[in-house]
Amino acid sequence: MTANRLDGKALAQEMRREMAKEVSDRVAAGKRPPGLAAVLVGENPSSHTYVRNKRKSCDEIGMANWLYHLPGDTSEQELLSLIDTLNADPAVHGILVQLPLPKQIREEAVIHAVTPLKDVDCFHPENVGRVTTGHPRYYPCTPHGVVQLVSRNGLEWSGKQVVVLGRSNIVGKPLALMLMQKATKANPAGGDATVTVAHTRTANLAAVCRGADVLIAAVGQPGCVTADMVKPGAVVVDVGTTVVDGKLRGDVDPKVTDVAGWLSPVPGGVGPMTITMLLYNTLRAAERIDGSPSEPT
Numbered sequence: 001m002t003a004n005r006l007d008g009k010a011l012a013q014e015m016r017r018e019m020a021k022e023v024s025d026r027v028a029a030g031k032r033p034p035g036l037a038a039v040l041v042g043e044n045p046s047s048h049t050y051v052r053n054k055r056k057s058c059d060e061i062g063m064a065n066w067l068y069h070l071p072g073d074t075s076e077q078e079l080l081s082l083i084d085t086l087n088a089d090p091a092v093h094g095i096l097v098q099l100p101l102p103k104q105i106r107e108e109a110v111i112h113a114v115t116p117l118k119d120v121d122c123f124h125p126e127n128v129g130r131v132t133t134g135h136p137r138y139y140p141c142t143p144h145g146v147v148q149l150v151s152r153n154g155l156e157w158s159g160k161q162v163v164v165l166g167r168s169n170i171v172g173k174p175l176a177l178m179l180m181q182k183a184t185k186a187n188p189a190g191g192d193a194t195v196t197v198a199h200t201r202t203a204n205l206a207a208v209c210r211g212a213d214v215l216i217a218a219v220g221q222p223g224c225v226t227a228d229m230v231k232p233g234a235v236v237v238d239v240g241t242t243v244v245d246g247k248l249r250g251d252v253d254p255k256v257t258d259v260a261g262w263l264s265p266v267p268g269g270v271g272p273m274t275i276t277m278l279l280y281n282t283l284r285a286a287e288r289i290d291g292s293p294s295e296p297t
């Protein structure tokens with residue numbers, strides 16, 4: 001058997017066409033285009049690639065975007081004062097500070113400084129709390145991308161055993177929360193799945209994973225999910241993006257394709273969906289900040 005492909009690149013293109021139409025309708029109605037400010041500190045090569053991809057995607061759908069590239073020895077105070085300026089700028093609807101940051105800057109201080117309405121990463125504790133209690137303002141981009149990738153391929157969450165492998169604040173933890181909430185249009189994964197959060201120290205990890213109808217690998221260890229850990233026919237989503245010898249590697253071993261029913265590739269799976277959901281959040285932010293009768297704040 002060869003698993004069906006969960007094609008994130010194709011789905012991302014389809015969703016971006018829908019968003020390009022929303023942007024042009026907005027501009028035709030006399031409103032300013034949605035705008036995303038990206039802040040990059042220092043010279044991390046992967047960060048450069050992501051930021052470049054994000055800006056290209058913004059350009060494609062007609063979204064305004066700016067890159068603030070600060071030197072690696074920038075102080076926390078200098079970064080916080082740039083964030084204050086962006087918080088107050090009416091042309092900026094979304095602010096993304098690329099992580100990781102150099103060690104002299106506390107990530108937590110930066111995450112707290114971005115005004116929650118412009119927090120399109122959904123990293124601010126106010127927005128995380130809203131997801132947790134079922135009153136979301138935004139969903140975090142990677143978990144939201146995973147949910148859309150599975151749901152829009154016609155696959156069901158309801159009644160399934162879902163194993164989330166990984167417990168980070170950015171992927172594993174918020175994804176598990178989304179799966180535990182009631183289903184809505186924006187969060188079709190909510191509702192009736194049974195969610196297990198596992199990690200690399202879980203006892204009998206292979207057996208726990210083999211119980212999954214849907215297995216989401218978000219560990220950051222290339223190839224750590226092997227074929228013996230996968231139930232035949234399961235849906236497997238690979239969130240890993242580790243650069244090994246200049247090539248991008250996922251968390252899922254290539255042989256899993258012989259066992260799984262559906263598998264997302266790396267590259268071309270979750271990565272393009274993450275960027276798409278960032279654009280989606282920026283559009284929602286523009287509606288909230290500039291006012292729209294149809295959208296609650």
Ligand SMILES: Nc1nc(=O)c2c([nH]1)NC[C@@H]1CN(c3ccc(C(=O)N[C@@H](CCC(=O)O)C(=O)O)cc3)C=[N+]21
Pocket residue numbers: 049050053096097098099100121141241248266267268269270271272274275
């Ligand atoms: N504040 C912040 N927000 C983030 O969303 C954030 C971050 N910091 N720091 C780093 C991680 C990582 N991340 C990726 C986004 C897109 C791809 C992506 O599009 N990957 C392509 C391939 C890209 C390539 O060719 O290298 C793919 O999987 O097909 C990957 C990784 C966002 N992150």
